[in-house]
Amino acid sequence: MDQIADHVAPKTAFQIFGINVSESVVWGAFTVLLLIIFAAVVRIFVIPKFKIVPGKFQIIVEWLVGCFDSMSTQTGRFSKYIGPYIFGTAAFICVGTLLELTGLRPPIADINTCAALALMSFFLINLFGIRKHGPIGRIKYYFKPSAIVGPFRIMSDLMVPVSMSFRLFGSILSGMITMEIIYAALEELIVVPLVFPAFFSIIFTLFHAFIQAYIFAVLTTTFVAEATE
Secondary structure (H helix, E strand, O other): HHHHHHOOOOOEEEEEEEEEEEEEHHEEEHHHHHHHHHHHHHHHHHHOOOOOOOOOOHHHHHHHHHHHHHHHHHHHHHHHHHHHHHHHHHHHHHHHHHHHOOOOHHHHHHHHHHHHHHHHHHHHHHHHHHHHHHHHHHHOOOOOOOOHHHHHHHHHHHHHHHHHHHHHHHHHHHHHHHHHHHHHOOOOOOOHHHHHHHHHHHHHHHHHHHHHHHHHHHHHHHHHHHHHH
């Protein structure tokens, strides 16, 4: 159990002016750097070579862009902002989780990272709600159709970043803990730990990476659409 507990909290990677910098920050920045480099390479060297009859990579890129654009259309005129945002956050969650396949700690397995993503979505939800209806209109929204529902709607909205962050954190961390339990249970064996846990580790990681990226994008889009309807 001590081995499992060691994986719950991120370790300190280094210190800057006496401030501890956790490994989640390091690998989170590494994930962002990977995405920026990949996006730059695709934009400079690949997209100019796109053809009318698309190749396999072009089909994948166009499908991904179309998928997130289509998802964001429910937000109306704000889709041009929401589409790139949910694409970026989904890519960060997906790639950040897939780092686990290399033996690195995924930055999403830190509640602080999940909370930061959820707070960004919460900020956009209210920002676009205010831009659509104005500050007064946004306040009136909480008290429709009756003033009685106001406190409950306010409480419900305040719980949005909490639920989003813990949903994401719990899912990713549970995959890590599950694999540690499997390794701990089979550590006395010789052949099985080399094959069985490795296989399921890949399955768990892939499942969490794609599913949680998609769910986060859907939830963000849904809440923005609700705030701007």
